[in-house]
Amino acid sequence: MVAAVMSTINRNSAQLLATLVSNKRVGAYHQLLLNVGDLVKSCKPGNFVAIKVGGDSSKMILRRAFAISRVSDISQYGGTMELIVAPHGSGSKWLCSQVEGTEIDIIAPLGTAFGIPTEPINALLIGGGYGSAPLFGLADVLKSRGCKVDMLLGASVGSKIYAPMEGKRSVNSLKIYTEDGSMGETGRVTESLLEIIAQRNIDVIYSCGPMGMLRAITELVAESDVIHQCAVEESMACGVGICMTCVLPVMNDDGTTSMLRSCIDGPVMDGSVVRWDLVGKVPEAQS
């Protein structure tokens, strides 16, 4: 049974031309700043932006989705949105090659946001690769609510760790793991996760990174009371809920599974309801 849940697109989203006001290389990534004016007021940590790439005569017809890493309404340019982009595919390479002053066609903010607790809690933020980017903006918000914020970052190599100086100020502690040991400890973020949770009385984990990491965290905390909010990643054609390509199997209250759109019901989801074992499969075949 597919539940007839009718979710809707982020009501604050708008399509506009935003001026690229800064484009800097940071390690393996590019830090892009877009002037989006008052739109910053409706952007929340976890939301994403869909960007048209390649110019008007491009053979790339689909937008690219990027997590909004943080927004600021006090910069010298007015309201700005920061993105951390890995120049990996042809679309992101095009975006990273744009010069300051270019007008970029964006739709934002899209998707769900990380849930912010009303009371001060102990939060653990876990980022994989450039998935750490939106966590620094989240850390600022949590800190301003009186939460204690610890952070774990992991990547294959040190150059893929994104941890800006100013970002480090918004967390109580930062621990880095690399698989090749080129920065921080050797291993993965899940290495001593249960010990860290116990030592620091963690209430909520916020995570962003590869699906394998999100699944591993979910499985580690499954037996505990820790809430795991994760920002998922699934390839999207539209970002606005009309193409049905970015679906993930998610458990309903009645135990049935629905294929939900990660652009509308995500990217931030409760890790414990995602059927990680069924990602890339069809639920019917399993039941």
Add this chain to the structure above:
Amino acid sequence: MTMPVDMSTTLGNAWFPHPIFTASGCASSGKELAQFFDLKDIGAVVTKSVMNKPRHGRPTPRMAETPSGMLNSIGLQGPGIDAFLAKDVPWLLEQKARVIVSIAGETIEEYSTLARKLRSVSGISAVEVNISCPNVENRGLVFACDPDASRRVIDGVRKAIGGELPIIAKLSPDVTNLPDIAKGVVDAGADALALINTVLGMVINIDTMKTHLGGKTGGLSGPAIRPIAVRAIYQVHAALPQTPILGMGGVASGRDAFEMILAGASGVSVGTASFGNPSAAIAIQNELRDLLAQRGFATLKDAVGFAHREDAQ
């Protein structure tokens, strides 16, 4: 100063004030696009093909971008006709949008069942019959690729739905003789034709060295297939000049829509372009109006099939 252009059009006995439609499967059931434009400002919302029962669809990955196009393999994920009629259609009608309901089935009987359920629904403008589905009773052969099965589906829908509601048969370009299949479904009771559905394609991931899509094959859409669509519309309009055609396949600008009108389309659906630009349908409609005015057409209807005039002389 140019004269205003009468942009209205008809498909069977259904009249539409505007000639641009969404394409089924590219607008979900309309709600999401309503954030970007007023749904009543286009001809109609053609809803995502709905089946009798709720359906999960195919596994991910469900899409791959290709040069000037994309492959999709969704597998008709949807809520099923009952939930769709209870929730989606009333919402669209509340928005004053005109609605064309697209149906899909795995058997000839399923199409008839869907048609019977639509018969009693008031307010919808037409039904689109998506016959690009595998026929489970005939080794999974796609209905649209089998002239006899195509006719039988439309005949069943016509009998179940009664005489009033226009039937638009959506055909696949993956056939040897498209005008023949078109004639068959029109003889069986289709009032109009939707041309074209996606073109079957495949992408192989060179890292995994396996097919990229979860469903292995997918439907190619986007500007890459537009010339195929224009050819299909032109050929079918030549063979059946009295049958209205809803043209689609890679339309991304007013120029593209105008090309399909000239080939013989009475209306044009915008599909994949909405993924890149959710307000594409409105932009295309405005560009089309300007192009018609610039070329001196007082009505859109005067331009339908205009590219055929040399052949007729």
